[in-house]
Amino acid sequence: MTGAQTRSEHVFDATTEAFEKDVIEASLQTPILVDLWAEWCGPCKSLGPILEKLAGEYSGAFRLAKIDVDAEQQLAAMFGVRSIPTVVLISGGQVVDGFAGALPEGQIREFLTRHGIQPADGAEPAAEAEAKPAETPEEAINRLQQAIAADPDRAELKLDLALALMRAGQVEPAQAELDALPANLATDARAVRLRSQLELARALAGAPSLEALRSRVQADEADWEARDLLGVRLLIEGEAAAGLDQFIDILKRQRDWQDGQAKKRLLAAFATIDDAQLVGTYRRKMASLLF
Incomplete structure (x- = not known):
């Protein structure tokens, strides 16, 4: 096969040859949910129709890429698939999450919601899903x-x-x-x-509060420990750009502090942030300071 075969407007068969264009590049615009399955897999036969139903109901909020692991063994190897079904969410050109096994519809909805994927405006969720509360972490x-x-x-x-x-x-x-x-x-x-x-x-174990750290930085701009912890707190609390700015400032003014910890923090942060454009911007800032 040389390209994606469209099953419906929101569901298509992904292939090795077209994966970069149809999945990775496409995920820069719309999240792609990848369903790795096989004809002989019993749980796949129960999960597949649920995913396809949700792709239609969500009407473009995400697209569903189906990968037959027997036909596309290179892609299965790339994802490190050990069992099927395996589902992977790709957004902004990166793998951001996934799950293995045939989850019930309510849990799949919760998975999508956790990543900001909601049904299209006006779409009515299934009564069964409405009745089942989202699964808590516990x-x-x-x-x-x-x-x-x-x-x-x-x-x-x-x-x-x-x-x-x-x-x-x-x-x-x-x-x-x-x-x-x-x-x-x-x-x-x-x-x-x-x-x-x-x-x-782990860096925040026993760390001061956000406001206490802000006060320390205002009192002493060279309090690198406070800047470092402030950056981590801001990241954890969803203020990614502000957190990254703290690490960039340390890298610019005290590059070797704590054996180059600012660079390590930036690399760790890049691996956790879903916004590919933001990550790209700060990768370039980091590179301009290092090279």
């Missing part, structure tokens, strides 16, 4: 722990558990699950992203 942890107990050989569930623990603010348990992942999953895009998130979250 409920996700409980569900995944039960799934792991029932099937301990499914290592991808342990990555899902690490992500759920992070969302619940349980930094150390999340790190423990991440450290215990097998080598093939330790380099998964979601694991790499989580490792950066944990690194930033």
Whole structure:
């Protein structure tokens, strides 16, 4: 195959040859949900129709790329697929999240909502989904722990558990699950992203409040520790550009502080920020100061 085959307006078959254009480049404009499946996979047959239904209902809020792992083995290898179905969300040219297994519709809606993907205006959610409240991080942890107990050989569930623990603010348990992942999953895009998130979250253990850090920086512009922690706090609280500015300022004025920690913070932040344009802007700023 040489290009994407369109199943409907919002669903298409992705191929190795056209993946860069049809998925990576297209995700700069619209999030792409990638469904890795196979004809022989029973759970895929229950998940696939749900994803296709949601793609129609969300009417362009995301597009669904279907990848038959038997026909597109190179793509399956690229994603490090160990079991199917596997679903990956690509936005801004980057893998931002994903899940393994056939989740129920309500949990898939919650997954989409978590990444700012909402049904098109005027679309009425299914009554079943309306009746089912979104899964809390604690409920996700409980569900995944039960799934792991029932099937301990499914290592991808342990990555899902690490992500759920992070969302619940349980930094150390999340790190423990991440450290215990097998080598093939330790380099998964979601694991790499989580490792950066944990690194930033751990820096705030026992740190002063946002206002206290602002006051310290106002009192002493060369308080590099306060600037560093202020940058992390701003990132965690959703003020990405303001947080990155703190690290850039340290890099500009005290490049070697703490063995180049500002550069390390920037690289960790880039791995956690979904805004590709913002990341590109600050990558160029960093490069201009380093080279």
